Amino acid sequence: MxxxxxxxxxxxxxxxxxxxxxxxxxxxxxxxxxxxxxxxxxxxxxxxxxxxxxxxxxxxxxxxxxxxxxxxxxxxxxxxxxxxxxxxxxxxxxxxxxxxxxxxxxxxxxxxxxxxxxxxxxxxxxxxxxxxxxxxxxxxxxxxIAESKVVKAFQKIPLIKKIGSAMKKTSEAWGYFAS
Incomplete structure (x- = not known):
């Protein structure tokens, strides 16, 4: 879920x-x-x-x-x-x-x-x-939400940066966000 x-x-x-x-x-x-x-x-x-x-x-x-x-x-x-x-x-x-x-x-x-x-x-x-x-x-x-202090602090966590980067690379490779 x-x-x-x-x-x-x-x-x-x-x-x-x-x-x-x-x-x-x-x-x-x-x-x-x-x-x-x-x-x-x-x-x-x-x-x-x-x-x-x-x-x-x-x-x-x-x-x-x-x-x-x-x-x-x-x-x-x-x-x-x-x-x-x-x-x-x-x-x-x-x-x-x-x-x-x-x-x-x-x-x-x-x-x-x-x-x-x-x-x-x-x-x-x-x-x-x-x-x-x-x-x-x-x-x-x-x-x-993107400009909030909570989100910006959350994005600075190294593990979150790595997960975000991996998700972005995966989505680009598979064309997930392609219109």
Whole structure:
């Protein structure tokens, strides 16, 4: 977990595109909101790793928000119940339940359906908020942190200098910060 947090902080301070970090933040929120243990969560998890996202940001966001997701269950249940009880959608849900793999997504669970609906609704606002946060951090907060006495003192420690130098050489060799 510490390695993922370090990668997140590195990405925030590097030349990574804010959109990649913001998309990872939004996708991490989606994974946190959707209950685990079903095919829907697994498919989304794999799909998000195939997209150009900052994986560490997504994993840290998921890990931090997953314990809090149960607080949204009453809203998710009501939303899912509303969708699943629509008479006009009943033929679709009956047909979906007879398909070979789709029932493993637990789409007929009110909390899963509600979380899917809310994930679709919230993804774009979370993405836009993430972009604003990354840009705001880089323009306002990062320079202040870099100039703080604590950081400057920390950077003077010989071991920290060696680790920083090694990380910089490694990232240059692998093109980690390449845009």
């Amino acid at each position: 510490i390695a993922f947090i370090a990668k997140l902080l590195t990405a925030l301070n590097a030349n990574s595109r804010p959109g990649e970090i913001a998309a990872a933040l939004a996708c991490g929120c989606v994974l946190a909101l959707i209950p685990g243990g079903n095919l829907l969560w697994v498919v989304l998890f794999i799909l998000f790793f195939l997209l150009k996202l900052h994986a560490a940001t997504m994993l840290v966001t998921t890990a931090l928000l997953k314990p809090l997701a149960h607080l949204a269950d009453p809203l998710l249940h009501k939303t899912g119940l509303f969708i699943l009880s629509r008479l006009s959608l009943q033929p679709l849900f009956v047909k979906a339940a007879t398909l070979p793999i789709l029932p493993f997504t637990h789409f007929n669970d009110t909390v899963v359906m509600g979380s899917l609906i809310w994930s679709i609704i919230l993804w774009l606002p979370l993405f836009l908020l993430g972009r604003l946060l990354v840009k705001g951090y880089r323009s306002r907060l990062a320079p202040k």
